[in-house]
Amino acid sequence: MGLYFYNSLTRQSEPFRAIEDSEVGMYTCGPTVYDFAHIGNLRAYVFEDLLRRTLKYRGYGIRQVMNLTDVDDKTICNSMQAGTSLRDFTQQYKDAFFQDLDTLNIERAEVYPEATEHVSQMIELVETLVEKGYAYATDDGCVYFSIAQYQEYGKLSGVDTSELQHGARVKHDEYAKESVADFALWKAWEKSDGDVWWNSPWGPGRPGWHVECSAMSMEYLGKTFDIHTGGMDNVFPHHEDEIAQSEAANECRFVNYWLHCSHLIVEGKKMSKSLGNFYTLRDLLAAGYSGREVRWVLMGTHYRQQLNFTFQGLQDARSALQRIDDFVLRLQENAAEEVAMTDEVKAEIERAEQAFCSALEDDLNISRAIGVLFDLVREMNRIMDNAEIGQAVRKRTLDTLRTFDKVLGCLHIDGEQQIPQEVQRLVEERQEARKNKDFQTADSIRDQMAAQGWIVEDTPSGPRVKPQ
RNA sequence: GGCGCGGUAGCCAAGCGGUAAGGCAGGGGUCUGCAAAACCUCGAAUCACCGGUUCGAAUCCGGUCCGCGCCUCCA
Structure with missing residues (x-):
């Protein structure tokens, strides 16, 4: 059937057509490195990993870019509180982030651009927007994007700018904006920024948040690229603003497919520090769970579905993985004699491979794909219970599992376990x-x-x- | 208030017009020296509730209740 994705931009499932099959360009919103990632953040990264692995599985080359936001209000604030430089402060969380990726067996993206290393590109982009009349500078040295100038504003999120609720979390008097919906491209230096500032045509300051993704995606993926992902909460305003900036500046389409991942709740409730159900990966490791168990749980629910993360779920994951491990172990045992592959076995395996692939092609239907895996486990166990099977069948089945694991990333097939x-x-x-x-x-x-x-x-x- | 998503067995979770995948937990069985693993088997008579459309609805439409998200920097 081919690959289909639900595109947030059109709000429907669409066949995926890459600009170039040899290299799908994919921008995935990365972490703001002011703290350890929590499992909600990690769900998004696991989803992006699944997307990446599925594209590769289907034969596409990938160029994935994931930004590291290492300058923003919170980061500056926290680094000052910690009494360390912004650079040293964010470095520890960048390191922790990559550790978490490894623990969850998330494949590395091709590029991890850091915001602070691309300020000049951001300034260039802002200058272009000012020149083209989409942005304006204010007396206090800030630059804003003017929503009124960009006709298509709202096409991703569906927000009607005239109905944006005013004042909810905005201090009106703080900025000299023409319209409340206008957003900052460049923020003038304030005392609270300490020594964090860059020179710009508008005076010292730092880039607004949204502009970083536009500038960096352009730098590494070009003006138009295939896929952009992130959490649901990024749809508005972040991604909406990215579209506005990029399309206004480049006068061409920014992104073809927008994929957004839903949030998770913990034990049926919204995750929050005050409820005491807020977890980082480290917390779960300390509680005795493994990275692959966590990966299994975070991956198992379709990405657009709210995921209920529970400790019971982690236990279940452990048992489910054990069932697969036992199956692998059984296949790896030496067969005494060569027994030819029967048509029954061959058909079973081919059916599984086919079904696994088409499940993933259907907007990454991982739950269905995992169901296919377990169907294969049961059928092959049944076959092995009833008859002796030879090396050829074992090898063929293990190969199939290896193929599945290219996407799942949490089967243990070739890890040699040395028995003392x-x-x-x-x-x-x-x-x-x-x-x-x-x-x-x-x-x-x-x-x-x-x-x-x-x-x-x-x-x-x-x-x-x-x-x- | 505006926009949006969801409510499927004890738990997790697919299915999205043709009569309920899969995993975990549980009962019974086969196998085993005993176990374990594996396999077989049992289990949803409200697919949140109420109406409607249809030959047929968990799936479509309307309403109700509940949960969740976004509405200026939060995945």
Whole structure:
């Protein structure tokens, strides 16, 4: 059927057509590095990783750009409170961010531009907008984008600028804006900014938030590119403003497909520090969960669906992954003899591969894809229960799982688990005892192994050893 | 107030006009020295509720209730 995405811009599912198949340009809104990422942020990054991996799986080349916002109000404020330079302050969270990506097995983007390294490009963009009459400078040294000048403003979010609720969180008197909906492209230096400022044609100051993504996407992906993603909350104003800036300045389409990911709630409630249900990845690791368990949970719900993150869900993930691990282990056991692949097996595998792919093609329907995976696990287990299967089938099935894992990124197929000699010796001793019908000794050896973190299971073809 | 999303078994979650995938948990069974794993099997008589459209609706339309999001820098 081909790849389909739900495009926020048109509010419907559309077939994906890349500008160039060899390299899909993708801009994914990245972290503001003033704190550790929380699981809500990470859900978005996992979603973007799934998107990236699915595109690759379908044969596209990728050029993904993810910005690191290392200057904004909060970042400046927090760094001053911490008494460190903006650079040192953000560096620790940049490092933490990449650690989190690794823990969740999120593939690296091709480029991670930092806002503070691209201020000159942002200034250029603002200058262009001023020249073209889309932006105006005020007496206090700020520059604003004039919504009134840009006819199509609101086309992404559907907001009617004339009906924007005034005053909710804006201090009217703070800025000399022509219209409340106008947004800052350049913010004049204030005392609270400390030593954080850059020179500009409008005096010292720093770029507005929205302009960074327009300038950096243009720098690394060109004026028009394929996909732009982010959280639902970015639709307005952030992405709306990006469209306005970019299309006004470049006089061409900015982005072809906008994909937005829904938020998550925790144990049925909105995640918030005051409710005590606010978690970073570190919190979950400290509680004994692994990165892949967290990845499984964050990935398992369709990205446009609100995800209910629960500790029960993490437990469930552990069990589900264990089921797959056991299946992989079973496939990896040496088959005594070569048994040809039957048509039944071949058909089963091909059907699974086909169904897995078409599920993902349908706007990344991961839940359906995972269902296909488990269908395959059950069918192949059934086949193995009923007949001896040979190496060819095992290899073919493992290859299929490897292919699935290119997208899922959390199956353990080729990680070699070395069984310590000591444990191996216990297994042999236990086998000896079992042969002599000395089950008391056999069971006590099993307990001994368990104490060392190893499980032994008896199968028709001999003992199977796996870590606890 | 404006705009938008969602409510499916004990829990998580697909399905979005043709009679309810999958995972976890639970009951029963097969296998096993015992286990474990695996397989088989049982389980939704309100798919939030009320109307409507249709031969047929969890799926479409209208209303109600509940949860959630955005409305100036929050994924």
